[in-house]
Amino acid sequence: MSKGKLTMADYERAAGLLNVPVPTIRAVTEVESGGTGFLRDDRCVIRFEPHVFCRRTGGIFNTLHSDCSFPMRRMGYPTSVDQSWALFKTAASLSPKAAVMATSWGLFQIMGFHYGTCGCETLTEFVEKMEESEGEQLALFCEFILSMNLDDTLRARNWAGFAKLYNGATYRTNQYDRKLKRAFERYSEIPA
Incomplete structure (x- = not known):
């Protein structure tokens, strides 16, 4: 499909x-x-933003899940849409709302918090x-x-x-x- x-x-x-x-x-x-x-x-193009997830969760996942939650933006990370989806799935298992808000979605890469x-x-x-x-x-x-x-x-x-x-x-x-x-x-x- x-x-x-x-x-x-x-x-x-x-x-x-x-x-x-x-x-x-x-x-x-x-x-x-x-x-x-x-x-x-058919997965939507996304870009998961770990630094935004960190802000949305108060950094409570920074230590145990440092791949998907850290305080400062890292240029070039995540490296691909596939990696974004993997990070998003991990983040959604921790805080679904924060994960959606920390992700840019679709053709126009609009952040979920918008x-x-x-x-x-x-x-x-x-x-x-x-x-x-x-x-x-x-x-x-x-x-x-x-x-x-x-x-x-x-x-x-x-x-x-x-x-x-x-x-x-x-x-x-x-x-x-x-x-x-x-x-x-x-x-x-x-x-x-």
Whole structure:
């Protein structure tokens, strides 16, 4: 079974909601996740963040579970989505709520603690939508962007401003702003 991939209708619907051109949505989709929300085995693309799990649990698991709970972010860790899933499963066995909140989900890598910002009433609703389809992931992204008032930044094509607000102050390390600009330019050259 394969999860639903994004369609041009999904991109157009999102572009209409955010009042931006379709290439903007396609650029953010590509840069945030490489363009896929699911692995071949239909697991959602995630990134478990041990330092966030540590904060959410007050560091009580740092000693016995130092692989999935530590105070400072380590660049490049976890090393893969598979490792993220393994760490997530361990963390969920210790504190399910904190594990979900300490994980970024789907195409747009939205942290679980933003579930309310995405219009979800519960963490369970958030995860179910993330695991349903890429279309649902895009819908949650749009809700997040509108709730955080980031749509103006996207409309202005202020890539650095968007990257800083969306990815954090270290966005330059990964050149998110430059990647967004290049992807937007490339998708703008593709006929509708």
